[in-house]
Amino acid sequence: MSMNNQGRPTGIGTAGTGASGSALLPDEPLLFEIGDTEHSGVDLPEVTLTNDRLGGFGRSTRLDLAGLTEPEAMRHYVRLSRLNHSIDSGMYPLGSCTMKHNPRLNEKMARLPGFADIHPLQPVSTVQGALELMNQLSHWLMTLTNTAAVALSPKAGAHGELLGMMAIKAAQDAKGEAHRRIVLVPESAHGTNPATAAFLGYSVKPIPARDDGTVDVQAVKDALSPEVAAIMLTNPNTCGLFEPQVIEIAQAVHDAGAFFYCDGANFNAIMGVVRPGDLGIDAMHINLHKTFSTPHGGGGPGAGPVVLSEALAPFAPVPFVRRGQDGLELVEHVAGEALGRVTAFHGQMGMYVRALTYMLSHGADGLAQAAEDAVLNANYVKARLEHLFSVPFPDYPTMHEALFDDSFLNGTDVSTLDFAKALIDEGFHPMTMYFPLVVHGAMLIEPTESESKQTLDRFCDVMAELATDAKSGNSARFTAAPMKAPRRRLDETRAARQPILKWERPADLPQAAE
Numbered sequence: 001m002s003m004n005n006q007g008r009p010t011g012i013g014t015a016g017t018g019a020s021g022s023a024l025l026p027d028e029p030l031l032f033e034i035g036d037t038e039h040s041g042v043d044l045p046e047v048t049l050t051n052d053r054l055g056g057f058g059r060s061t062r063l064d065l066a067g068l069t070e071p072e073a074m075r076h077y078v079r080l081s082r083l084n085h086s087i088d089s090g091m092y093p094l095g096s097c098t099m100k101h102n103p104r105l106n107e108k109m110a111r112l113p114g115f116a117d118i119h120p121l122q123p124v125s126t127v128q129g130a131l132e133l134m135n136q137l138s139h140w141l142m143t144l145t146n147t148a149a150v151a152l153s154p155k156a157g158a159h160g161e162l163l164g165m166m167a168i169k170a171a172q173d174a175k176g177e178a179h180r181r182i183v184l185v186p187e188s189a190h191g192t193n194p195a196t197a198a199f200l201g202y203s204v205k206p207i208p209a210r211d212d213g214t215v216d217v218q219a220v221k222d223a224l225s226p227e228v229a230a231i232m233l234t235n236p237n238t239c240g241l242f243e244p245q246v247i248e249i250a251q252a253v254h255d256a257g258a259f260f261y262c263d264g265a266n267f268n269a270i271m272g273v274v275r276p277g278d279l280g281i282d283a284m285h286i287n288l289h290k291t292f293s294t295p296h297g298g299g300g301p302g303a304g305p306v307v308l309s310e311a312l313a314p315f316a317p318v319p320f321v322r323r324g325q326d327g328l329e330l331v332e333h334v335a336g337e338a339l340g341r342v343t344a345f346h347g348q349m350g351m352y353v354r355a356l357t358y359m360l361s362h363g364a365d366g367l368a369q370a371a372e373d374a375v376l377n378a379n380y381v382k383a384r385l386e387h388l389f390s391v392p393f394p395d396y397p398t399m400h401e402a403l404f405d406d407s408f409l410n411g412t413d414v415s416t417l418d419f420a421k422a423l424i425d426e427g428f429h430p431m432t433m434y435f436p437l438v439v440h441g442a443m444l445i446e447p448t449e450s451e452s453k454q455t456l457d458r459f460c461d462v463m464a465e466l467a468t469d470a471k472s473g474n475s476a477r478f479t480a481a482p483m484k485a486p487r488r489r490l491d492e493t494r495a496a497r498q499p500i501l502k503w504e505r506p507a508d509l510p511q512a513a514e
């Protein structure tokens with residue numbers, strides 16, 4: 001096997017030829033194809049059922065579970081895990097996703113029994129430490145954003161967006177302004193923004209971007225009316241630019257009686273440096289799984305707490321933690337509550353522990369430094385590549401991500417997609433492609449603060465070599481890529497729309513005798 005730049009083995013056999021002993025068999029069979037349903041991986045004593053207490057509801061057919069030995073099961077999952085790219089195996093420069101290193105200290109803390117082994121229905125007197133942790137996390141999220149309240153429980157950024165917009169809707173209903181049915185969304189927004197507004201029954205009015213990649217302030221002012229409920233704005237925006245007129249936008253939105261929802265997924269670029277509350281935001285979700293280094297992207301669940309301004313604080317959902325006479329309490333009902341709860345229990349406890357660990361181990365100065373390093377790294381990538389790639393918005397320095405468009409590929413027969421696939425063969429996860437939509441053939445690169453200069457240089461060397469090769473006419477390398485991945489080009493749309501999640505007993509395998 002040859003080793004590529006990132007040290008990942010690349011000599012993977014084609015489907016069906018995987019030599020025995022190869023750790024990277026491309027066709028990993030299903031559990032049911034490794035073990036059969038007739039045998040069990042464990043020795044159990046023969047049971048003679050003497051007293052059926054199930055009232056006739058006892059199972060009469062076999063369970064149809066695959067019987068594997070422990071090493072067979074172990075190897076199956078380890079082999080599967082090796083087919084994936086992960087932040088632990090190489091750089092993952094996916095823009096807008098903040099794929100930073102997840103410090104192992106976070107994991108150690110999350111596994112403390114007092115956090116890991118508690119149950120959401122335990123009496124609160126027995127989980128005071130966990131509640132204190134939630135209280136502290138809330139405190140620091142509000143401090144970092146200068147906001148009045150926070151709802152911890154949403155389980156993803158998109159879930160947080162929904163909650164924030166529900167709070168805005170509740171606030172306007174309470175003021176007798178239910179007629180506000182329009183939400184302004186810049187064209188550069190993440191798809192979850194218009195989807196959230198539409199899900200709540202709002203009609204979405206797009207706001208164009210200016211030629212320099214920032215939101216057109218005049219277009220926002222022109223679109224404001226007594227019918228507008230809110231604007232959903234991302235800052236830094238998805239072109240990687242800090243909106244220079246964000247305060248003017250907030251002022252105009254408030255003057256029109258509307259609210260400012262901020263998509264905070266890009267908080268990593270400004271945490272500890274800018275407090276969004278100072279910019280006039282009313283609600284913002286914070287992706288703990290991006291900015292605060294809790295595992296995501298197949299590595300773990302998300303957590304999307306939402307901070308709320310003074311005006312929206314009364315519309316926060318339950319539950320929340322409050323200091324009472326006998327210590328911390330979990331408030332699960334309030335009189336006249338507008339929203340109730342948005343999750344069954346209290347949210348992702350493990351993510352809270354990891355996020356607070358990240359905050360406390362960095363300190364206020366360390367968080368600001370992380371944001372500044374993230375911005376520095378993105379500008380380094382941009383500076384190293386801008387002579388070979390095309391930069392759609394050259395007027396501003398970039399924030400935490402470097403954005404290129406596909407005009408440098410004009411006349412090469414290589415598309416953004418082909419280019420991204422070629423990066424896989426070099427051992428890197430592709431950048432974000434075709435987003436933001438306002439840029440033709442966009443390539444959005446977010447290196448994050450956790451990559452070293454050596455890694456950034458290796459990445460930039462590969463990117464430069466690929467760009468030079470594409471321009472010199474070697475399109476075959478790109479259109480055929482990936483050659484060294486376990487799979488070639490996949491029908492990703494079909495995989496997402498029609499996933500096959502259930503093993504069906506093949507017709508030629510008879511149902512076992514009862």
Ligand SMILES: *Cc1c(COP(=O)(O)O)cnc(C)c1O
Pocket residue numbers: 096097156157158159190192234238263265266287302304
């Ligand atoms: C990631 C992201 C979201 C959605 O967050 P999820 O946790 O994936 O639901 C929303 N907006 C932007 C700009 C993002 O980058």
